[in-house]
Amino acid sequence: MFTSQDIRIAVDAVVFGYKEKQLYIVLIKQKFGVYRDRWSLPGGFVLNGEGLKDAIIRELQEETGITTSYLEQLYTFGDDVNRDERAQVVSVAYFGLVNPSKLDLSASTDAQDVAWFPVNEIPELPFDHNEIINKAIQRLKGKLNYEPIGFDLLDEKFPFPSLEQLYQTILDKEIDRRNFRKKMLSFGILNETDEKVSIGGGRPAKLYTFNKEKYEELLKEKFVFDIKFV
Amino acid sequence: MFTSQDIRIAVDAVVFGYKEKQLYIVLIKQKFGVYRDRWSLPGGFVLNGEGLKDAIIRELQEETGITTSYLEQLYTFGDDVNRDERAQVVSVAYFGLVNPSKLDLSASTDAQDVAWFPVNEIPELPFDHNEIINKAIQRLKGKLNYEPIGFDLLDEKFPFPSLEQLYQTILDKEIDRRNFRKKMLSFGILNETDEKVSIGGGRPAKLYTFNKEKYEELLKEKFVFDIKFV
DNA sequence: ACAAAAGTGTTAGACCTACACCCATGG
DNA sequence: CCATGGGTGTAGGTCTAACACTTTTGT
Numbered sequence: 001m002f003t004s005q006d007i008r009i010a011v012d013a014v015v016f017g018y019k020e021k022q023l024y025i026v027l028i029k030q031k032f033g034v035y036r037d038r039w040s041l042p043g044g045f046v047l048n049g050e051g052l053k054d055a056i057i058r059e060l061q062e063e064t065g066i067t068t069s070y071l072e073q074l075y076t077f078g079d080d081v082n083r084d085e086r087a088q089v090v091s092v093a094y095f096g097l098v099n100p101s102k103l104d105l106s107a108s109t110d111a112q113d114v115a116w117f118p119v120n121e122i123p124e125l126p127f128d129h130n131e132i133i134n135k136a137i138q139r140l141k142g143k144l145n146y147e148p149i150g151f152d153l154l155d156e157k158f159p160f161p162s163l164e165q166l167y168q169t170i171l172d173k174e175i176d177r178r179n180f181r182k183k184m185l186s187f188g189i190l191n192e193t194d195e196k197v198s199i200g201g202g203r204p205a206k207l208y209t210f211n212k213e214k215y216e217e218l219l220k221e222k223f224v225f226d227i228k229f230v
Numbered sequence: 231m232f233t234s235q236d237i238r239i240a241v242d243a244v245v246f247g248y249k250e251k252q253l254y255i256v257l258i259k260q261k262f263g264v265y266r267d268r269w270s271l272p273g274g275f276v277l278n279g280e281g282l283k284d285a286i287i288r289e290l291q292e293e294t295g296i297t298t299s300y301l302e303q304l305y306t307f308g309d310d311v312n313r314d315e316r317a318q319v320v321s322v323a324y325f326g327l328v329n330p331s332k333l334d335l336s337a338s339t340d341a342q343d344v345a346w347f348p349v350n351e352i353p354e355l356p357f358d359h360n361e362i363i364n365k366a367i368q369r370l371k372g373k374l375n376y377e378p379i380g381f382d383l384l385d386e387k388f389p390f391p392s393l394e395q396l397y398q399t400i401l402d403k404e405i406d407r408r409n410f411r412k413k414m415l416s417f418g419i420l421n422e423t424d425e426k427v428s429i430g431g432g433r434p435a436k437l438y439t440f441n442k443e444k445y446e447e448l449l450k451e452k453f454v455f456d457i458k459f460v
Numbered sequence: 461a462c463a464a465a466a467g468t469g470t471t472a473g474a475c476c477t478a479c480a481c482c483c484a485t486g487g
Numbered sequence: 488c489c490a491t492g493g494g495t496g497t498a499g500g501t502c503t504a505a506c507a508c509t510t511t512t513g514t
Contacts, residue, residue, distance in 0.1 A: 176504075176505075176506085178505095178506085179503075179504065179505085183503090198511090198512065198513080200513090201512075201513055201514080202511080202512065202513080203510065203511035203512050203513095204511075204512065229503095229504090230503090230504080
């Protein structure tokens with residue numbers, strides 16, 4: 001039908017987790033091949049008859065045991081024909097988020113081969129994986145301002161200050177607590193529960209939940225989530 | 231090295247042009263195959279040893295004679311394994327803009343097979359090409375608000391009202407001329423020339439140029455281009 | 461009673477929105 | 488001189504940014 005095409009399609013994922021004021025990315029240790037014993041992003045080749053998103057979901061499950069709370073396409077890497085020196089490989093990269101309960105990997109798979117790395121301690125990775133991670137971080141920073149995506153990195157019920165912390169950690173800047181709270185609550189997409197937690201000393205914080213239904217309702221009425229700060 | 235993968239990689243482009251208060255997309259008429267004589271997006275298979283962006287640039291040149299003034303990756307379509315019924319094909323879609331001088335296709339190629347279609351008169355296209363176009367239109371609308379991308383759809387020197395018109399046409403809403411002009415000029419990224427044009431009757435308009443260098447300088451200083459209107 | 465973190469209001473200034481008239485040219 | 492489209496200013500309201508003290512709990 002066509003002259004043969006010797007290009008392979010892979011999928012890779014940058015999956016973020018957040019815990020104790022730190023942002024993490026999950027990496028796996030390759031078991032075989034030239035890159036054996038080196039850390040890299042989870043991912044692999046797309047199977048015949050398999051969709052792209054299905055492929056990355058499968059790979060994440062197989063290699064890390066993780067199921068994401070949020071997953072979207074990031075970018076497709078294939079301008080550099082030699083990004084994988086073994087063959088021409090085009091990689092469709094994904095961007096994922098998991099909530100903190102998934103941050104404990106020991107149960108899901110052999111802990112030796114999967115680990116969470118703080119974003120500022122990512123080792124040098126094979127291929128263009130460091131570049132992919134940079135792109136993912138940019139995306140995360142951008143999205144945080146105009147989509148209610150931070151909630152996917154928190155537990156279902158969370159104390160408000162954790163949300164503040166999350167924004168400050170990821171955006172790497174201080175944010176005025178009063179202004180942040182005012183603006184965030186003004187959207188009306190958070191539900192206050194009557195539960196409280198205290199983390200260490202100090203006054204306990206009320207727990208909130210994200211009201212996704214309300215958010216989606218608002219979207220239909222020209223509402224825009226926008227929480228940029230200088 | 232691996233079990234064989236029978237998936238092909240294609241590139242497709244949604245290229246926008248703007249003229250006389252109308253937004254256009256370029257389509258080509260397939261010459262061979264099942265979809266012969268049907269309009270579709272320009273594009274084709276990536277060659278061995280060819281980068282993705284190079285591939286779409288080549289295809290655009292071959293099929294339409296167009297070189298874009300702006301070109302970026304849009305999205306990679308490959309979740310639906312049967313999007314092309316002949317084989318499993320993953321398509322990396324691109325988003326392009328051309329300035330008005332390129333809108334005349336007759337010189338570049340056989341006019342029978344390439345044409346500009348107004349965005350609201352796109353016929354039903356094969357594969358998921360209509361879906362790709364929708365995504366591209368969303369992207370264009372979004373980008374217009376926070377990147378100075380409109381200039382790529384105008385001639386190098388343009389009268390200010392054309393820029394107003396362009397925003398109104400693409401965003402499909404009325405914008406207050408005074409407020410638009412004030413905000414746009416306040417960025418300081420437009421140069422006033424001492425040339426004027428009059429289109430039809432009325433007072434002639436001063437011509438402006440986009441000062442790309444100034445814009446890129448400003449970007450380094452935390453400047454954000456943002457021209458959203460309600 | 462003290463330390464630690466949560467919770468809360470106000471004000472000045474910037475920015476956005478709405479709005480209408482005069483100007484330069486061609487016919 | 489008239490029709491056509493270009494060019495301009497202001498005032499009211501809204502939103503943003505900056506700022507510090509009180510409350511609740513654990514020790």
